[in-house]
Amino acid sequence: MSTGYLRRATVDLAAYRANLESLVERLAPVEVLAIVKADAYSNGIDVMVPEAVAAGIRWFGTVELEPALRLRRAGIALEASFFAWQLGPDDDYAGAVEHGVDLGVSTLDQLERFAEAARDAGREALVHLTIDTGLHREGCLPADWAELVTRAVTLRDEGVVRLRGAFSHVSETSEADDHAASVVFRKALADAEALGATFEKRHMSSSSAGMEHPERRFDMVRMGSNGYGIPVTEGVSASDRGLRPVLTLSACVVRVKRVPAGTGVSYDYTYRTDRDTTLALVPLGYADGVSRRAQHGVEVTVRGRRYPIVGRVAMDQFLIDVGDDPIEVGDEVLLFGPGDGGELTIGEWADATDTIPEEVSCRIGARVPRVYLGRRG
């Protein structure tokens, strides 16, 4: 009897380390901060962070405070700094002080709360002042910047706040817009210095800008998708950048059936076979992160050959048309991966399903077991 598994997300930790090592080397002496938000793009933050430390990473970005605190409490990567900047109205500033988590602070209210927690604990709050250079999400508007900086300098002089950084996030709309954002950032830094502030780490660039615009790297670059081997710059592949995709999504064929011409396939019969053919059932559906847009011609790979998804993708499964090929129950089906087996890359999969690779990565569901390869020795 054939054997196999149902579904699987394979995470290549050796590739992750190699990607980060390569980025660290290329950007030196600029610091590389590894973004591990959204459970490290759903790869599993608890596993990925120690691997990144082994690759030389000493800064991590989690967006939210909670995962940083959880890792701190679990004793994971205590030698590294964790940085969070999307703060909730009742966030745990005392926890951030106690566990030495760096926070991006956008408002006077956030600054005062963080400082108060630091005063209570008799320790410094690790502050990055956040300037809004155009994205209009987090960040202090330029008009309010002087007030925020002035207060932060006062708190620093009182020994309550340590000015760890100044940071911004850019929109990646166009080169002109990002250039404009960098001008706003430089002016904000100059204004802050005039008010007596100096920062240990100034950072505004994430993956794309960090690679392409050395003049916008400042002291640190926040690397998200590049670390996972997902190039986000239009027209640039992972291999162009010397990076390797970390994630492979696969399943095993659970059923094969020969059907006559004219057979309706899956819900609503949006596809009908135009000849006698063989259909193979693949146990991955939209609840597992395979978008319903992945239908009608989006191709998966079995035994090194591409086959089209036919009919609607359902919650737990979809069908492929394998023609007259001898595909069997138990054969492994690759949706996307590094491309070694002829399969699509995550970037190609994202294009085919009309989204971005980050969304593909993040939305792989909890029902898909993560299998880790290449753990450090």
Added chain:
Amino acid sequence: MTQDVKITVDTSALRHNVAVLREAVAPHAVMVVVKANAYGHGAVESARAFVDAGVDWLGVADLEEALELRRAGITAPILAWLHAPGETFESAAAHDVTPAVSDLAQLEAAAAAGVRAVHLCVDTGLSRNGAVETEWPAFFRRAAELADRLPIEGLMSHLSNASPEEDGRQAAAFVRATGVLGGLGVEPRLLHLAASAAGLSYPGTRYGLVRFGLAAYGLSPFAGRSAAEWGLRPALALSAPVTTVKRVPAGEGVSYGYVFRPERDTTIAVVPVGYSDGVDRAASDRASVTIGSRTYRVRGRIAMNALVIDVGDDPVEVGDDVVLFGDPAAGHQGAADWATASGGITYETVACLSGALTRRYV
């Protein structure tokens, strides 16, 4: 932060829906499907509510989902129908889970493992799981031979919902399958073909048992028809507090790609929910949310952990509770509205909600 993003599940709505559906299909039995983390509602707690409300069966796709329920102490009958190649069914036997089997290999393995009973799954036209008609004689003959030690408790198939005519053809094939099986002296106690759509609309497709998925959560399986038409109540609401409020001058871009540029000075609010929480990025610039009784558009691109809404000149503050979707009867956007905004279906809107989100049961 993630613990601020909340899914609230009204378990009284889940129980209410079961009562409505039981009455609608009486005297037939009811199975509620709790696969895919109970369509995003949380498998264990939802299953408990459904069992409390008296469902006869729980249905899941795979055995791992069934075992999660068993480990949580749920003892109701559970049917699972999507199996890995070479599945031995030993875990099914050990935990009293009933497999639906689609081929001879699964049938033999289930018999060898000593499961309590099986349901036979037949393909009547959907072309997914189930034995096709040409396979029935051999498949059913072997099932009949094994029936002394492996009770054939049920016969099942699944409809394509392509059209009433197609569903009728499938129902006819299903009846043929019962005939072939009956000719071998096997008359399963539970015949089940209809799921939510057919269970609600085509009484002719109801046999001994009806499987309800989406409808049990108070959501409509039909585009353009509200679940309220059947007296069903949506159980799930997705909400998060505003984390940032900011005045933006006319013409300035907002969020990635600056796809939104307000035509007038306005106030935008950042909500810490993004596509990594399971909200489809395709709803960018289309979906709406509510704060209190006011409705606001999502503006700009939905990011991994955040989205932005345009609140005009309203006095929205940090900490205000934003409901992305919930019960339309309470003035909220429905899951169906988000499905429309993202070009998807309601099933997808709820089933794709991240398992990592905090779920609160009331």
